[in-house]
Amino acid sequence: MTEGPKLVDTPADLRAEVRALRAGGSRIALVPTMGALHEGHLALVRQAKALADAVIVSIFVNPTQFAPNEDFSRYPRTLERDLDLLKGEGANFAYVPAASDMYPAGFSTRIVPAGPAEGLESDFRPHFFSGVTLVVAKLFLQSGADVAIFGEKDYQQLKVVTRMARDLDIPIEIVPGTTVREADGLALSSRNRYLTPEERAVAPVISRALRAAGDAIRAGSAPQDAAGQARAMITEAGLKVDYVEARHAETLAPPIAGDPIRLLAAAWLGKTRLIDNLPA
């Protein structure tokens, strides 16, 4: 019988495990998650397995990236099932720290990312990337991993985290993972389980609209015009759009002619906020 991942729940224990792995010459990969694992997360774990000798999957619903009015308390927590899924993938460690170990009394440090963190998500969730970079920097330093895998599903996050690691001289390689989608195009997300059946039927309009905009840009449309059409299509389907934007694919700055383009969207479907993005 294959062993499940070894459960590690304190920074000190993680360090001890990593020290032992390093002594044996292992290359270590980290896959940070908030749990409620789905096929998108598992694809990242498989990618990590191919890149390293030992894979650590962290499961931590990070309080510092949620605003008080957001879904921190109702965010799905499915640890037993997550551990079963990780066992199936051969993940070596599940790192599940307590909030009180990540942010003990007296914790006072903040990270304020700029550059790719400006605009898009930050216009609607102003503290989000500060919380993300803080927890991710801690996970990088605690794990000492050689490589970390981040999904393109959260494209701005991927760029922000990559920039943060470089700016803070954290010696880790950030590798992107392709977005895993349902057959109808909806990007897998732990939050999809919030959707009612009626909302679930409407949700693929986001990826459909982005795909159409990408096609239009490749056929010669101005990126901003194509993004505007995607915004209209998503709004018409009954969603409340936070943003639908065409940006420079690397810097996420507003594009100029000839730039590589990424289309990014965030919209509310009832009480659920969905995000997605595609290349143009």
Ligand code: AMP
């Ligand atoms: P989360 O647990 O939602 O914070 O996501 C943890 C990691 O999984 C992040 O790097 C996400 O970008 C990635 N991820 C989430 N959904 C998907 C998906 N559908 N396809 C690929 N990666 C994903």
